[in-house]
Amino acid sequence: MYLAVRRRVSSIFTVNKAVAYGLKTTRRQNDGLRPVHRQFNTLLTSNSIRLRSHHVPSAPIRHVHVRALSYSSIPKFMLRALRVPVGAATVGAGGLTYANYQFEEIRKKSNEWLSTVQDTAGELFNTASDTFKSVSSVISGSVADIKLPDIEAPQFLKDLFSGPKNDNKQNGQEGGPDSGQRSSRPDGKDVVIAGLAADHFTSSDSTADDSADPRNGLMHLTRRLIEIRSMLLSIDKSDALRLPSIVVIGSQSSGKSSVLEAIVGHEFLPKGSNMVTRRPIELTLINTPAKDGKEPEVYGEFPALGLGKISDFSRIQRTLTDLNLAVPSTEAVSDDPIDLRIYSPHVPDLTLIDLPGYIQISSADQPETLKEKIAALCDKYIQEPNIILAVCAADVDLANSTALNASKRVDRLGSRTIGVITKMDLVPPEQGVQILSGEQYPLELGYVGVVCKPPGKQDRTESTAQLAQQTERDYFRSHREFASNSSLMVSTDRLKKLLIKVLESSMASSLHGITNAVQLELEDAQYQFKVQYNDRRITAESYFAETTDLLKARFKEFATQFRKPQIRAKLREMLDVRVMEVLETLYWSDKRTTTELTALADDPKVKPNSVDLNWRRKLEAASSLVTKSGVGRDSTQLIAGGIHALMDSIVSGEPFTYHPRAAKSLVQFSHTILRERVGVTLDQVENCIKPYKYEVEVNEREWEIGRTEAVKLFENEIKMCVDKLKEIASKVGGGRRLSNLVSYVKMLEESDREKKARMLKGDAASEAPVDEYRYPPAQILDARRAMLFSERLNILKLRLGALKSKRCRAGPENDAICPEVFLSVVADKLAYTAAMFIDIELLDHFLREFPHVIDSRYSFDSKDIAEFARENPRIREHLNLQERKDKLEEAMKQLNSLATLRPDIKERTPQRKSWIH
Numbered sequence: 001m002y003l004a005v006r007r008r009v010s011s012i013f014t015v016n017k018a019v020a021y022g023l024k025t026t027r028r029q030n031d032g033l034r035p036v037h038r039q040f041n042t043l044l045t046s047n048s049i050r051l052r053s054h055h056v057p058s059a060p061i062r063h064v065h066v067r068a069l070s071y072s073s074i075p076k077f078m079l080r081a082l083r084v085p086v087g088a089a090t091v092g093a094g095g096l097t098y099a100n101y102q103f104e105e106i107r108k109k110s111n112e113w114l115s116t117v118q119d120t121a122g123e124l125f126n127t128a129s130d131t132f133k134s135v136s137s138v139i140s141g142s143v144a145d146i147k148l149p150d151i152e153a154p155q156f157l158k159d160l161f162s163g164p165k166n167d168n169k170q171n172g173q174e175g176g177p178d179s180g181q182r183s184s185r186p187d188g189k190d191v192v193i194a195g196l197a198a199d200h201f202t203s204s205d206s207t208a209d210d211s212a213d214p215r216n217g218l219m220h221l222t223r224r225l226i227e228i229r230s231m232l233l234s235i236d237k238s239d240a241l242r243l244p245s246i247v248v249i250g251s252q253s254s255g256k257s258s259v260l261e262a263i264v265g266h267e268f269l270p271k272g273s274n275m276v277t278r279r280p281i282e283l284t285l286i287n288t289p290a291k292d293g294k295e296p297e298v299y300g301e302f303p304a305l306g307l308g309k310i311s312d313f314s315r316i317q318r319t320l321t322d323l324n325l326a327v328p329s330t331e332a333v334s335d336d337p338i339d340l341r342i343y344s345p346h347v348p349d350l351t352l353i354d355l356p357g358y359i360q361i362s363s364a365d366q367p368e369t370l371k372e373k374i375a376a377l378c379d380k381y382i383q384e385p386n387i388i389l390a391v392c393a394a395d396v397d398l399a400n401s402t403a404l405n406a407s408k409r410v411d412r413l414g415s416r417t418i419g420v421i422t423k424m425d426l427v428p429p430e431q432g433v434q435i436l437s438g439e440q441y442p443l444e445l446g447y448v449g450v451v452c453k454p455p456g457k458q459d460r461t462e463s464t465a466q467l468a469q470q471t472e473r474d475y476f477r478s479h480r481e482f483a484s485n486s487s488l489m490v491s492t493d494r495l496k497k498l499l500i501k502v503l504e505s506s507m508a509s510s511l512h513g514i515t516n517a518v519q520l521e522l523e524d525a526q527y528q529f530k531v532q533y534n535d536r537r538i539t540a541e542s543y544f545a546e547t548t549d550l551l552k553a554r555f556k557e558f559a560t561q562f563r564k565p566q567i568r569a570k571l572r573e574m575l576d577v578r579v580m581e582v583l584e585t586l587y588w589s590d591k592r593t594t595t596e597l598t599a600l601a602d603d604p605k606v607k608p609n610s611v612d613l614n615w616r617r618k619l620e621a622a623s624s625l626v627t628k629s630g631v632g633r634d635s636t637q638l639i640a641g642g643i644h645a646l647m648d649s650i651v652s653g654e655p656f657t658y659h660p661r662a663a664k665s666l667v668q669f670s671h672t673i674l675r676e677r678v679g680v681t682l683d684q685v686e687n688c689i690k691p692y693k694y695e696v697e698v699n700e701r702e703w704e705i706g707r708t709e710a711v712k713l714f715e716n717e718i719k720m721c722v723d724k725l726k727e728i729a730s731k732v733g734g735g736r737r738l739s740n741l742v743s744y745v746k747m748l749e750e751s752d753r754e755k756k757a758r759m760l761k762g763d764a765a766s767e768a769p770v771d772e773y774r775y776p777p778a779q780i781l782d783a784r785r786a787m788l789f790s791e792r793l794n795i796l797k798l799r800l801g802a803l804k805s806k807r808c809r810a811g812p813e814n815d816a817i818c819p820e821v822f823l824s825v826v827a828d829k830l831a832y833t834a835a836m837f838i839d840i841e842l843l844d845h846f847l848r849e850f851p852h853v854i855d856s857r858y859s860f861d862s863k864d865i866a867e868f869a870r871e872n873p874r875i876r877e878h879l880n881l882q883e884r885k886d887k888l889e890e891a892m893k894q895l896n897s898l899a900t901l902r903p904d905i906k907e908r909t910p911q912r913k914s915w916i917h
């Protein structure tokens with residue numbers, strides 16, 4: 001299976017796959033991932049297009065996937081034509097071959113058009129080189145200095161770039177003396193800059209179209225990568241599976257929120273003086289295209305909270321504020337991100353992370369280390385591959401910008417940092433121009449100036465955002481300094497476009513590495529799933545259903561213990577104890593009574609009618625003690641208690657030990673049902689046994705059954721006494737020792753009696769000395785208990801003899817002489833009647849109702865079921881691994897499908913068919 005899974009890898013990943021296996025083996029053997037990874041990159045280097053910038057000889061060479069260059073370094077108008085084949089080239093070395101093929105195809109079919117394009121490109125390169133200079137000092141020499149030619153580069157690309165300057169073409173094609181060292185694969189900076197270059201050659205209008213047009217190949221790729229990014233984030237928080245995002249940093253009140261809101265076009269971020277941004281907000285913007293000419297709904301979603309679509313942005317703001325303020329002010333910041341997605345036709349596909357603003361000093365109610373905590377949190381996010389949006393207010397000296405200083409530490413050359421200068425309206429235009437020129441702190445991606453504050457009173461309507469945009473537009477148009485200098489990047493719109501480009505380039509350059517990492521993780525997850533679970537899939541629902549079935553099965557089994565005969569036996573047991581207590585109280589409390597009673601049973605001359613009236617009264621008293629002692633209440637409660645105990649035992653075993661809440665609810669449900677029925681039942685039982693309180697008629701058959709039961713009861717009692725005596729004997733050290741002890745205790749008692757008698761006579765002097773300490777006191781106590789048991793044993797034996805005598809066998813007329821038989825019959829009648837009504841009123845109802853309650857009241861929605869299943873650690877681990885594997889498979893599928901972007905586009909844009917085929 002494992003091998004089969006390996007085989008499934010698409011052919012376009014042939015190289016990746018081979019290396020991935022190498023990696024896998026290596027990792028398993030010695031955990032040596034890094035060296036092999038490098039090997040993989042080296043392998044790909046040979047297939048990559050190389051880009052050289054003379055102005056950054058010291059820039060570290062970063063291996064960039066061919067896709068990165070293919071999108072971003074080609075002028076916009078060519079991108080339109082090339083986006084599809086270039087898209088296909090994104091995912092590996094195989095893709096490059098395909099891209100070359102497509103370039104060649106295009107070149108052949110578009111020769112005429114190309115010559116026009118070359119001319120145009122030449123002109124544009126020339127005219128735009130000035131603009132480009134101001135964007136980045138690195139490429140200030142002109143685009144012509146970018147040395148593209150490389151043996152792997154598509155001919156078409158070489159031709160295109162060589163248009164403006166033939167020298168370059170020559171250099172590139174021939175390799176030049178230094179091309180071996182300097183002409184290397186493009187690094188991230190080159191890619192991003194190339195993207196910028198493309199952007200500069202494009203009219204702003206056309207770029208705006210791109211951001212809005214969902215069919216655009218670039219956006220399509222970015223969108224797909226954003227989706228993959230979200231998927232990967234949900235799999236793993238580690239850096240290994242991370243695609244780039246745009247991280248917004250800046251000092252408090254520098255205008256971060258205003259910039260983000262201007263990008264989104266809505267006010268939705270937490271506002272307030274009490275440091276309201278305490279957690280990173282991972283904001284995913286998803287462009288939703290119009291369908292059938294209808295503008296789609298604009299809404300936000302918090303996937304982790306399950307609040308559904310929220311169209312009211314003030315509610316989004318409140319939720320964000322609550323989530324942030326939930327971090328106690330003693331901690332002040334937390335690195336647990338809030339995931340927010342916004343769907344709108346007016347936003348580009350972007351991922352942005354808003355972070356707490358840098359502070360200079362903590363206030364009194366904030367932790368002293370807050371400044372460092374915020375800096376550490378920002379540092380965590382500004383690492384590669386993320387793009388840094390360093391927000392600085394125009395009215396604050398850039399030298400004091402914490403954001404720029406932080407970004408400089410991790411991005412020395414500023415190749416992935418965009419400076420955003422807010423509050424441009426607060427400084428004179430000349431000063432603004434000066435800041436944007438980036439002379440003070442050069443950034444390769446440059447600075448964008450914005451004005452994000454709407455005029456006058458703010459409200460939360462969309463028109464406020466539009467008003468703010470209009471204000472910004474008016475501001476930059478009305479100032480000659482900005483309008484006349486096209487090299488300056490100003491306005492939120494401009495910023496959006498730049499972000500789209502930079503993110504796209506950066507994502508593309510990460511694509512290769514991420515594909516590789518996902519492949520490795522996937523293989524690992526598949527292997528683990530096979531080894532640990534033999535590829536057996538489960539769902540939370542299936543586990544829930546299994547558990548419910550188990551519960552019902554246990555309940556069914558439990559029901560068999562509560563059938564009528566079992567209840568009757570239980571009640572009989574309870575009443576037998578009561579009968580023995582009554583006998584003890586009324587008949588055996590006095591030894592003489594026992595002897596007299598036994599003598600009566602033995603004397604054939606005594607007729608039942610001639611029994612002393614006193615005895616008759618005693619019998620009646622005994623009977624009413626049994627019947628009038630709350631049999632209804634006690635028997636009902638006895639059975640209800642039994643049900644409780646059984647319910648407890650049902651839910652105390654696995655798997656309910658993992659589900660304490662569910663177990664508690666089940667027990668509560670059973671209690672509720674029983675509570676509702678117990679009152680009714682005990683009243684019914686009490687009513688039905690009422691006649692027995694006044695008169696109990698006993699026939700011959702009942703008498704004989706009662707006698708047999710009484711004999712059994714006495715035999716049991718005798719056995720219990722014998723067992724007790726044996727137990728005491730073994731405790732004190734044997735039967736002989738026990739009889740010595742008993743003799744000794746008797747002697748003590750005798751001496752006590754004599755002493756008392758002598759004292760009564762006033763004859764204290766002749767008291768005989770007794771050795772009171774011959775045995776330990778505990779053993780003397782045991783001896784006393786043994787004496788009681790043996791006395792009881794004698795009585796029981798005596799009475800058992802009577803029960804077996806002719807007299808007691810004779811029939812119910814001997815009730816006064818054989819009270820045990822009579823009371824046994826009474827107990828039997830009570831048990832029978834009570835069992836019947838308890839069965840009808842309590843058990844039948846409970847056994848019918850409870851399974852019904854499990855199905856109805858214990859209803860779970862899918863979220864509850866998922867939570868329930870995950871309470872069981874065994875299931876949780878299984879589900880986690882299964883979900884991880886599924887997500888990785890999906891991510892891999894998505895990554896693979898990027899190679900098929902082309903047919904995707906083709907379907908939607910038939911006019912492009914001509915050159916695709």
Ligand SMILES: Nc1nc2c(ncn2[C@@H]2O[C@H](COP(=O)(O)OP(=O)(O)OP(=O)(O)O)[C@@H](O)[C@H]2O)c(=O)[nH]1
Nearest residue numbers: 252253254255256257258357422423424451452453
């Ligand atoms: N004049 C002017 N004021 C602005 C501009 N942008 C933002 N502001 C104001 O600056 C203040 C701070 O802006 P925010 O967007 O809340 O700044 P922040 O960096 O998000 O602040 P914290 O979240 O507290 O770190 C607000 O009063 C905004 O109205 C701008 O372009 N011009």
